Amino acid sequence: MSDGARATFVNVGERTNVTGSAKFRKLIKDERYEDGLAVARQQVENGAQVIDVNMDEGMLDGVDAMRTFLRLIASEPDISRVPVMIDSSKWEVIEEGLKNVQGKAIVNSISLKEGEAAFLGHARKIMRYGAASVVMAFDEDGQADTADRKFEICARSYKLLIDAGFPPEDIIFDPNVFAVATGIEEHDNYAVDFIEATKRIKDNLPHVKVSGGISNISFSFRGNEPVREAMHSVFLYHAIKAGLDMGIVNAGQLAIYDEIEPKLREAVEDVILNRRADGTERLLEIAEQYRGEAGQVTAKDLSWREAPVAERLRHALVKGVTEFIVEDTEEARAKLGRPLHVIEGPLMDGMNIVGDLFGDGKMFLPQVVKSARVMKQSVAYLTPFMEKEKEEQGLEQGKPNGVILMATVKGDVHDIGKNIVGVVLQCNNYEIIDLGVMVPTAKILSEARAHKVDIIGVSGLITPSLDEMRNLASEMKREGFDIPLLIGGATTSRAHTAVKIAPNYDHGVVYVTDASRAVGVAGSLVSEDRRGEYLDGVRDEYVKIRESYEKGAHKTKRISITDARANKPSIDWSAYTPPKPSFTGVKTFRDYDLETLARYIDWTPFFSSWELHGRYPQILDDAKVGEAARGLFDDAQVMLRQIIDDKALTAHGVVGLWPANARGDDIVLYKDESRNEELGVLHCLRQQIAKREGGANYCLADFVAPEETGVADYIGGFAVTSGIGEEEFSNAHDQRHDNYSSILSKALADRLAEAFAEHMHGRVRRELWAYALDEGLTPEQMIKEAYQGIRPAPGYPAQPDHTEKSTLFQLLDPETNAGMALTESFAMTPPASVSGLYFSHPASLYFGVGKIERDQVADYAQRKAMSVTEVEKWLSPILHYDPDKG
DSSP: OOHHHHTTOEEEEOTTBTTTOHHHHHHHHTTOHHHHHHHHHHHHHTTOSEEEEEOOOTTSOHHHHHHHHHHHHHTOHHHHTSOEEEEOSOHHHHHHHHHHOOSSOEEEEEOGGGOHHHHHHHHHHHHHTTOEEEEESEETTEEOOSHHHHHHHHHHHHHHHHHTTOOGGGEEEEOOOOOOOSSOGGGTTHHHHHHHHHHHHHHHSTTOEEOOBGGGGGGGGTTOHHHHHHHHHHHHHHHHHHTOOEEEOOGGGOOOGGGBOHHHHHHHHHHHTTOOTTHHHHHHHHHHHHTTSOOBOOOOOSGGGGSOHHHHHHHHHHHTOOTTHHHHHHHHHHHHSSHHHHIIIIIHHHHHHHHHHHHTTSSOHHHHHHHHHHHHHHHHHHHHHHHHHHHHHOOOOOOOSEEEEEEEBTTOOOOHHHHHHHHHHHHTTEEEEEOOSSBOHHHHHHHHHHHTOSEEEEEOSSTHHHHHHHHHHHHHHHTTOOSOEEEESTTOOHHHIIIIIGGGOSSOEEEOOSHHHHHHHHHHHHOTTTHHHHHHHHHHHHHHHHHHHHHHTTTSOBOOHHHHHHTOOOOOGGGOOOOOOSOOEEEEEOSOOHHHHHTTOOHHHHHHHTTOOSOTTGGGGOTTTHHHHHHHHHHHHHHHHHHHHHTOSEEEEEEEEEEEEEETTEEEEESSTTOOSEEEEEEOOBOOBOOOTTOOOOBGGGGSOBGGGTOOEEEEEEEEEEEETHHHHHHHHHHTTOHHHHHHHHHHHHHHHHHHHHHHHHHIIIIISOSOTTOOOOHHHHHTTOSSSBOOOTTBTTBOOTTHHHHHHHHHOHHHHHSOEEOTTOOEESSSEEEEEEBOOTTOOOOOOOOBOHHHHHHHHHHHTOOHHHHHHHTGGGBSSOGGGO
């Protein structure tokens, strides 16, 4: 299995399983489905790429529970972006799940235990729903335990499914992970049997995937977490090499393979690979030494400085050490004769090691970017020598693996993710032409021609960027390009790429999920041998996604906007007196104290931006990513101190509070308390998904008193930035060939802006609007939203229309008051900026509008005095219909 494939191991989160989580079971039994969604959301935030949903509990109506929960997931974009594994021992529950799930689902599971007729009957139904399925190595004679039995059952199942027309790429075999080291001799080879069966399945049954329940392997050592972590890590290390694609495993129970204490790793490996007859006894002997211990040993010294220079360079690259890089580079140049020999020798050797470790999941993104910093500083030192060689001797310099143009599309200003991908590709000897942000299509294409690039890669964070990417693909076709187009960024997805972008261009449109996938994708696209086959595979996959999308486009029922309004939440306005703010109008906050804001930083998203998934502070002690997280966190603290002490960034903000009332689904703002003259109108969207009995169809206007009640209500707005000086601070690092610090500075600026929004919301609640005078929440409680009121933002789930920022900016004038502006696509500049609205009503809550129908679009266009076509353009990602099909 290739290094790139190892990086694509899919982790299945199982905490939304009532049989495996007591907490989730209680929530569902108590019908607290909204709280159950929080469990699903946490799974995704912590890195689960599939969520397993199981409702098999004696006191539950499994069919109803599955239907309800999956419909709620469908209205939550941050959860529904990952596939759902529908898990049940009851076919009627599985089928109900298939009827209600959004996107392509995975069924867990079917098998031959009830015979071929039942097996194929279930398979055909799964096929009709366009789902994939886990197929257990289980037949009429029971579960398979040996490698031969596992493969025999899987091969038989494969033939039956293929003959029935089941797509092979939708088959996920589970060859059964059983516990080892149980003291029963017959169990000693279970891990080897699984690994061997996995390899035979992948070698002989084309296109299938292999999965397993990883934690089963260590069941004999429950209670001894360090040993269990080591067993999971060793087992995965060998199983993934054999072809394992996915598995159910707690990411918090994964040690780093290379960092398991050697004595423990050897003992575990003896058991997993069944290398010694006394393996179990030896592991039991040493296991107690690790109970309650970390099971890992680290040592820091400078003994590596005594090694030859080539080894020192490789060490510096792998460990990200810049302290000695110039002197070691000069020593290597003097020894090897030519600067190019240094680059193509020890430097590339070191970067190849980094690439291998990253691909194997033994090294993480912040560490890779640090390695790139070392490489850049070394190459920067060598560059003048290479230029002199070329000028004086005409010597040929090294060639890159390929040339890739990268840009953030027109109207969008966010580039952290793009920069990270660029760094990782540079680590793998690709030349990157980075055009920066807000790059129009014409410039992307002209620069691509000028530099004769092999690939174009574009990124975007805000939803209007999706249309820019679609336009770019169309223009590439019109102008006769024949190079691949890579798509990435927070708002993009494989489904959107397949359905909306790929049909506009014929020479390859490829969605890249994150930096860890970019190298494998680029390698396939620049290879003459692999490119055609790779793009054919992508096209076939996208055809299936489009077909699945067409089938499922109307699976989730939507109701008319009239019925949705009739089902809005019931609020007794006659019994409520809205709190009056301490002022109305606009108040500015210039040069805000950064020390204060730093106390409100939510560090969890900071780690996510570096592709380290887990909650802060627990992530710092995570068995798998803890070391990388701690190193990144320490670097962030040093830079944050520098930012504060040197005033490297400046924070400005503006807050507005105005008299307001709801008019239908709009919110009208007034100039003063007389409420005779309108100041502006905020237009809102309403959920149209069919809700179960008792569920309301929400709209933000519901949380403001309707004008017909005569109740005098209010609304607030804000715009804050911590990005004044961000570009200069970042560029200063780039000029020193320190892309790690450049990316880190932007990530910290973003976190300070979010912290500013959090802190200012607290001040609004306690002082400015003062509806929660005695709140007294800690920054941690505020981050967890343990307060009254909400601060939703245009462009986000409760109001997905970015054009509403225009009204907000007219009201607040943040250009004058805070040094902020909007691009033509309504992205805010500086990039480290946040804006939104304030609602104070105790019943106000966060929600997702979800997909909407034509009737609401027409109504919304009329209210905003815009054409339906223009509204459809801005709301394209949430339309429950295809505007191109009339």
